[in-house]
Amino acid sequence: MAEGAKKAPAESGGDSNSAVSASERGVAPIKSQYLTTKEQFHQFLEAKGEKLQQESEAGDPDGNDLAEPRAKRIRLEDGQAEDGQAAEPGQQPQAQKRARGQNKSRPHLKPTHYDKTRLCPSLIQESAAKCVFGDRCRFLHDVSRYLETKPADLGPRCVLFETFGRCPYGVTCRFAGAHLGPEGQNLVQEELASDWAHRQPVRNSLNKALQQQLRKRKIRFERAELALRQLSQGQLPGPSLAGAVLEATTAEGTPGQSDCGAQQAPAGPDAGCSPSRPVQTCGPLTDEDVVRLRPCEKKRLDISGKLYLAPLTTCGNLPFRRICKRFGADVTCGEMAVCTNLLQGQMSEWALLKRHQCEDIFGVQLEGAFPDTMTRCAELLGRTIEVDFVDINVGCPIDLVYKKGGGCALMNRSAKFQQIVRGMSQVLDVPLTVKLRTGVQERVQLAHRLLPELRDWGAALVTLHGRSREQRYTKLADWEYIAQCAKAASPMPLFGNGDILSYEDANHALKTGVAGVMIARGALLKPWLFTEIKEQRHWDISSSERLDILRDFTSYGLEHWGSDTQGVEKTRRFLLEWLSFLCRYVPVGLLERLPQRVNERPPYYLGRDYLETLMASQQAADWIRISEMLLGPVPPGFVFLPKHKANAYK
Structure with a gap:
């Protein structure tokens, strides 16, 4: 295979579609002996590692590259037919739609x-x-x-x-x-x-008793209602409000007692308001059901210097977090959960809160736009699940969240933002953290002004992504600004996030004065990044080792989602979503310069064996082929389009 890979550039000769130069800006610098062209790359995969097929045997007779995704084809002008000819006078021009990710016109079939x-x-x-x-x-x-x-x-x-x-x-x-x-x-x-x-390997499940009470709105939120009432009257949380909460909850009974007469539910998967639940007779006897903890008595979140796996929508599921924990991630956080869906008892939303037994430091992330729903949800979670911290998502850039006032929009709604942080901090017995971006607009930075206020409002820790909402994932993260924000946030710890794909990147980030680093896309591209950072080395991982990681993911997925048809196809779907990121990784042994940068697009290259080449493909058909190696053939009519579309390359 390596010999075939070395011959590929010579065969291309002076073709206009010759291999991409490694020195080209925005392209990963791969050694010349591994570079190839798009046509030869797909021919090699179709030949399954054998001798390259003849040019006449590949492709369709019209010269169209069938392996090319529809999004890459040239958009036709208005009034132009599919074959390039002008449309008939009475024929309406057909709108050309691009295949896009992010759940827009996405072909998705339910596993059932x-x-x-x-x-x-x-x-x-x-x-x-x-x-x-x-x-x-x-x-x-x-x-x-x-x-x-x-x-x-x-x-x-x-x-x-x-x-x-x-x-x-x-x-x-x-x-x-x-x-x-x-x-x-x-x-x-x-x-x-x-x-x-x-x-109990997995905790924080939603039981039927609690789900029914949420749907019938029989859960009472005394602590949240009192905190919100005080906030609306302009009384900020402090000793006076803490005393008021204590006095009210002592007089009215256990906070959060529901109409069914059940006492405060203990944390765990069977938590809820079931009156028949036996009394717990083991463990230390505390008075937390009568006397609430003061802010100085809350459990502290001491994670300085630890590696924090970011909450990743879709891909940050429980099986993936287990993979990252195995490679050295210290802190994990569940996927973003919408507070209103949790309050309605939606099973799919509560599934995002599940925690595996290997996750020793685990938090959940909430998204919401209003103090009442966020504070009630915080009280509910503090009463029913086991977490070490609760995180507020103030960094989500998507329009669906932003236009409703959540995510990044909270940075411009300081009054509501303050009420959310103060209210949630008042009703939680665990630390409250916040995840921010630098701002909404690229040239208007807001984080440095918000950080001192967040410290005073009650946040225990803040994570800052070094990009604005407008940037999304384009351009590099601004670590100079993150260093400025770390000083503004002191003594509150600040974690930095953005563009960490190697141990050198992590070392450079820690020199800015942050308390630690959060890793997001870097973990998706190479989950063994946590091992590299802790051992301070580059790991030239083989394709067989990478396949073993995927095999472990499918095993964890079958444990989590089930081994029936529905569970298998759910596991396949999340595996394919992850493969849409894994294909961007370039093996260490193929690079001319180390380390790989997260914003450098890999050119077409042939790996050191067939499997390494297959894993480098950015075609969904090849990802499906990898999934079939692990989960068997796909069902008839199966289609897949990744949810997240790469726009981080220059």
């Missing part, structure tokens, strides 16, 4: 779409009770009939059965052959299953 015949949950769970819907149930109740139409197994090993001793998906598991008996019964490894019976 691929499972046309679904078995009744009462049979999957092997429950002794009959189906509660009876004859009205729309699911299949005949197991033998289901097995006749069920697709073939995707592999001989079931991760859930091997890890936990029992697969809860039974016959619907896409790896059911590993744990089905001769009569179709679900086998159990008794010893292994008993070991996991009282262990």
Whole structure:
């Protein structure tokens, strides 16, 4: 393979589409012997590492490159037909739409779409009770009939059965052959299953009792209501307000007591307002249910010098965080959760709060635009889940959030922003943190003015992304401004974020005076970056090692989302989203200059083996091919378009 890679530039000769020069601005500097052209790159992948196909055998007869995404084709002028000829006089010109990410006209099918015949949950769970819907149930109740139409197994090993001793998906598991008996019964490894019976690898799940109370609005928020009432009257949180909260909660009962008469729910996945929950009789006896903690008594968030994995929408899921924890991430945070959706009891939003047992320092990030919903949500989370801190998202740049007054818009709504921070800080018993950008407009920086105020409002820590909303991810992060903000925020710790893709970048960032660094896209491109920073070295990781990382991700995904068809396709979808970032990584051994920069686009190159070349492809069809190596063939009609579109390259 390496020999074929070295011959590629010579074969291109003086072609106008010759290999990109490594010295070109904005392009990753790859050694010349690995550079190639786009045509040869795709020919090599189609040939699966064998001899390059003849030019006449590749491509369509019209010369169109079918591997090129639709977004790259030349946009036709108005009145011009698809073939370049003028349209008929009576024919309306067809609007040419570009394929875009960010959920705009995105072809997405729900995972349930691929499972046309679904078995009744009462049979999957092997429950002794009959189906509660009876004859009205729309699911299949005949197991033998289901097995006749069920697709073939995707592999001989079931991760859930091997890890936990029992697969809860039974016959619907896409790896059911590993744990089905001769009569179709679900086998159990008794010893292994008993070991996991009282262990809880994932916490912060939403139970049905709490969900019903949220939907029926039976949860009362005494602490939040009192704090909001004081804020509306211009009384800022302090000793007087703390005394008022204490007096009110002592007189009226336990804060947050619901109409159903349940006491304050303990943290954990079974938390809620179930009156039948037994009293906890172990652990230290405290008076936190009567006397609220003062700000000086709150648990402190001491993470200075630690590596902080940023909350990443879509890609920052629980399986991905487990991968990063394995490589050395110290602090993790869940994906952005919308506070109004949490207050409505939406299961999909509460799933973003789940915490794995390996996440020893874990927080959740909330997005909202108004003090009432954010303060109530903070009280709810402080009462029902286990977290070490709660983060406010003031850095989200997307229009859907910004136009509603959330995300970056809060930087220009200082009155509401102040009420949100003060209110949430008052009702939380864990530290409150804030994630900011430099500002909304590129040339109007706001962070240095907000940081001293955030310190006085009650924020325990602030993370600053060195770009404005207008910049999104274009241009480099402004670390000189981050250094200025670190001085303005003192003694409150400030973490810096932006363009960290190597241990040199992290070392340079720490010299600015920040308390630590937050890593976002760098972790998506190379999750082993945490190991590189801690060991102060460049890791020339092989393609087989990278494939093992993806294999571990799929195993974690099947544990998290399930091993039935729906769980497999969810795992595939998030794997493909991650591959849309992983393909931008250039192996260390191929670079002329170290380190790789996050804003340098990789040119077309042939790797040191076929798998390394395949992982460098930026075509969705090749990402799907990688997913099929790990999760089996995709269902008929499967399509994928990445949610996030790269716009960070010059």
